[in-house]
Amino acid sequence: MQFFYNFGKYVILLTKVFSKPEKSKIYYKQTLKELINLGVNSIGIVIVISAFTGAVITLQTAYNTENPFYPRYLIGLMARDTIILEFSSTMVGLILAGKIGSNIASEIGTMRITEQIDALEIMGVNSASYLILPKIIASVLFNPLLTMISIAVGVFGGWIAGTVTGVVSSEDYIYGIQFAFIPFYVTYALIKTVFYAFVITSVSSYCGYFVRGGALEVGRSSTKAVVYSCILILLCDVILTQLILS
Amino acid sequence: MIKVDHIWKSFNRQTVLKDISVEFEKGKNNLIIGQSGSGKTVLLKSIVGLLDIDKGEVKYDDVVYSKLNFKKKKEIRKKIGMLFQGSALFDSSTVEENVIYPLNMFTNMSYEEKRERANFCLNRVNILNANQLYPSEISGGMQKRVAIARAIALNPEYLFCDEPDSGLDPITTLRINNLIKEITEEFNTITIVNTHDMNSVMEFGEKIIFIHMGQKWWEGTNKDILHTENEKLNDFVFANHMAKRLKQIK
Numbered sequence: 001m002q003f004f005y006n007f008g009k010y011v012i013l014l015t016k017v018f019s020k021p022e023k024s025k026i027y028y029k030q031t032l033k034e035l036i037n038l039g040v041n042s043i044g045i046v047i048v049i050s051a052f053t054g055a056v057i058t059l060q061t062a063y064n065t066e067n068p069f070y071p072r073y074l075i076g077l078m079a080r081d082t083i084i085l086e087f088s089s090t091m092v093g094l095i096l097a098g099k100i101g102s103n104i105a106s107e108i109g110t111m112r113i114t115e116q117i118d119a120l121e122i123m124g125v126n127s128a129s130y131l132i133l134p135k136i137i138a139s140v141l142f143n144p145l146l147t148m149i150s151i152a153v154g155v156f157g158g159w160i161a162g163t164v165t166g167v168v169s170s171e172d173y174i175y176g177i178q179f180a181f182i183p184f185y186v187t188y189a190l191i192k193t194v195f196y197a198f199v200i201t202s203v204s205s206y207c208g209y210f211v212r213g214g215a216l217e218v219g220r221s222s223t224k225a226v227v228y229s230c231i232l233i234l235l236c237d238v239i240l241t242q243l244i245l246s
Numbered sequence: 247m248i249k250v251d252h253i254w255k256s257f258n259r260q261t262v263l264k265d266i267s268v269e270f271e272k273g274k275n276n277l278i279i280g281q282s283g284s285g286k287t288v289l290l291k292s293i294v295g296l297l298d299i300d301k302g303e304v305k306y307d308d309v310v311y312s313k314l315n316f317k318k319k320k321e322i323r324k325k326i327g328m329l330f331q332g333s334a335l336f337d338s339s340t341v342e343e344n345v346i347y348p349l350n351m352f353t354n355m356s357y358e359e360k361r362e363r364a365n366f367c368l369n370r371v372n373i374l375n376a377n378q379l380y381p382s383e384i385s386g387g388m389q390k391r392v393a394i395a396r397a398i399a400l401n402p403e404y405l406f407c408d409e410p411d412s413g414l415d416p417i418t419t420l421r422i423n424n425l426i427k428e429i430t431e432e433f434n435t436i437t438i439v440n441t442h443d444m445n446s447v448m449e450f451g452e453k454i455i456f457i458h459m460g461q462k463w464w465e466g467t468n469k470d471i472l473h474t475e476n477e478k479l480n481d482f483v484f485a486n487h488m489a490k491r492l493k494q495i496k
Contacts, residue, residue, distance in 0.1 A: 022351055115334040118296050122406075123348050124323035126316070 039142030054157030076176020105225035108208030253302030327397030
């Protein structure tokens, strides 16, 4: 019952979020602000995590395929496909759920308990739309770029790790990442990213928007936002993979 | 005029407001008093429409506000200024941006005009040289005054204040009370103030409503309040020893 109650509330909130904005100029400015807050400020963490994970994927692949019958360029190929198909979309999505999700839930939750949302409502502003829509637009626009950055950095990290440790030669790795490349895999990763961006921002906003109580409840809503976003991302991953790749 | 007509409000199964009816007139300082938990804030939030009432109606100049949809309520809300208990300033915006915010949202003024209006409102509440500071960088009393400046930015017809004196020292409380009183006269607003501060009651309570356990127990002026026979109100007004002694002396 609780699930249906929350789902209903979530849908009602989304209808408020996607109603006509009061003043599009203000929303445009807010969206630019959120692009920096949620997007640009996440580039650092995405680069660091992608570089190390790309390196680990390459090393793991190399140590698990030590067989004279396997060509060495397979290491590059497998690292590339793993990064594109799953890591840069889903793993980065989960990491962003932690970073962006908790940020959104605690920001909106604090605004709720300090009556800032009530102040917006009293002025006649559609608070749901004003606070949430720019975040959704910013994430849906910027997260695909983060995924592209993650793919590039991950593959590069794999090349560095592979060549420095000597598990694969530079020529084999570069040949491997070009071998049997299917461009649609990138499209698939980007489609998933767009869905994840929507899930992270809308679910986290929902958790923050309906907070009641004090600082403790804001903390709880922030945790809930991350947990629910992660579960929904994994659920979306299964559904989208079946729909797109089948 | 704001007319509250037999309103009821409950949360889960607990009834917080029971059959409250009252009228608030233009240009007057109307005070809602009562103990903590008596239902004052719920009443104020029900009047401004932040809470939906279960029964009864709230009328703003003959318009049944409580039954309007969000779009229609918006038109009346543009005429409302509200001071919240914790000021509710946007903490990621500066003092000036806070005051400019409603102007940005609902007027087509140029940036210079908006700054001029914001400065006028800030000067009106005696906030000088703090335009570029953030709410966290100013004192509680200043935050309240900035919140008043934001509330009057659009020349409101209705001004609501939820415990404007909470957390303030007596001198700052007096300043805030005087400011509310002056603004009510200057803008000819219907002002409704929630308070449990007796100094405020005596200072500017032109009309006072005493709420006890969600019901209206008494209605009168600051002159009547000292001579009331209402036992609950007497307990509230003369709660401390000093007040009790003063009453005995009188």
